[in-house]
Amino acid sequence: MESLLPLSLFAFVSSITPGPNNIMLTSSGIRFGFMRCIPHMLGVVSGFGVMLALYAAGIGSLIVAMPVLHIILKTIGSAYLVYLAWQLRSMAFSRSDDDNGHPMSFIGAALFQFANPKAWVMAVTGASAFLPPMQPIWFAIAVFCLLFSVINLPCLSIWAATGAILRRYLTQPKWRRLFCAIMIILTLYSAVAVWS
Numbered sequence: 001m002e003s004l005l006p007l008s009l010f011a012f013v014s015s016i017t018p019g020p021n022n023i024m025l026t027s028s029g030i031r032f033g034f035m036r037c038i039p040h041m042l043g044v045v046s047g048f049g050v051m052l053a054l055y056a057a058g059i060g061s062l063i064v065a066m067p068v069l070h071i072i073l074k075t076i077g078s079a080y081l082v083y084l085a086w087q088l089r090s091m092a093f094s095r096s097d098d099d100n101g102h103p104m105s106f107i108g109a110a111l112f113q114f115a116n117p118k119a120w121v122m123a124v125t126g127a128s129a130f131l132p133p134m135q136p137i138w139f140a141i142a143v144f145c146l147l148f149s150v151i152n153l154p155c156l157s158i159w160a161a162t163g164a165i166l167r168r169y170l171t172q173p174k175w176r177r178l179f180c181a182i183m184i185i186l187t188l189y190s191a192v193a194v195w196s
Helices: 004-016 020-032 035-056 059-065 067-092 106-115 117-129 137-169 173-193
Strands: none
Touching (some): 004 117, 004 137, 020 035, 020 137, 035 137, 067 106, 067 117, 117 137, 117 173
């Protein structure tokens, strides 16, 4: 059980720090409010849980060993982040109450985890360094994924709630544009960081 503390700390630090999921959830919180972000958050947790299980079972090392597949995933991830940055640009010039878009769906958020560069790093590091030394191995993988998911969901909720709170303060166009510019820069930085 002592092995669960380092895993818990890793899960918390990697989940709470900025990354594509957290940036998208903050933006969605601003555009749609907290409640409409719940399917997006649950999709992130579910998709990432599946990714963790695959890595812990050893399938992830096959993907890392295939450079072509790794490049394809990086390309899809960075292209999607550039697309998100473009979408954020339109938020800067629209009134949030007139926004008739919709937040990312459960399925979309779950699938995005397989193209999310930060999720890949978290899964590789977590599975290789923090998998609990328990037997049978399927039980260790289940504990690993469950603990990570239980920690991940509140961290994602904080980012979505922050966006929902900021929504009230971004009614003035100049502040909304400034915030969107910062979010666009962070999103584009994430797209470039995939390749470093």
